[in-house]
């Protein structure tokens with residue numbers, strides 16, 4: 139912002155110019171900023187407006203459940219409607235989650251000590267339950283003393299999106315490995331799978347909203363196309379980075395890397411009691 143009470147914004151950049159000289163390039167980005175804000179408000183408002191009618195539709199649907207059990211014709215229609223209502227609800231919830239992540243005033247979010255070991259243990263358990271039907275093996279390696287300064291609900295949502303993707307994009311009999319560890323560069327949460335993989339040309343774009351490599355596959359498996367966009371935003375708000383490595387037909391590895399400054403090496407006494 140140009141001044142605290144105006145929404146005028148400029149972007150400034152130093153551009154190398156000749157030998158040991160620089161040009162200061164200043165652009166007025168107020169218009170782009172206002173349009174972005176309008177887009178964000180619009181998406182948030184539409185998602186909010188759709189939530190109420192959907193709740194009403196779901197309520198009416200539930201009242202049909204009893205009859206559907208006795209009538210095979212109705213049961214088919216009922217299941218189809220219920221599946222679509224669930225898909226719509228997930229998309230609305232993800233859009234609202236993204237709006238909340240984007241709606242900050244630019245200030246860093248309020249953070250607390252987060253027990254990531256407990257979080258990833260829960261996620262591994264969820265993945266075991268979800269993957270049991272297709273015989274997926276789920277492994278977990280986690281440093282029990284490695285906590286993070288962060289926003290628990292946001293980290294939970296980012297990590298669970300990565301784990302649920304691994305489950306959804308790994309064919310029966312595959313293996314999923316979760317790792318939570320620290321090294322000289324910081325703390326890392328890694329989700330590795332032996333799934334379908336992603337072709338190199340798609341990798342730079344898969345964190346965009348609604349970008350899907352195969353939209354039919356994503357929809358059938360319950361995807362909204364917003365999971366990785368949520369991951370990207372959450373990581374940005376935690377000064378963290380997402381690294382994506384993948385080979386089609388062999389599998390993928392998604393690594394979230396947090397700076398060492400966010401690491402808490404031992405659970406704080408009050409939180410671990």
Ligand code: ADP
Nearest residue numbers: 303304307344350351356361362363364365366
């Ligand atoms: P979706 O709800 O469609 O899974 P995401 O934003 O989570 O949306 O992911 C975007 C796209 O990236 C997916 O549609 C899929 O094509 C690809 N993708 C994400 N995770 C994986 C994975 N573990 N293995 C293979 N492809 C993946």
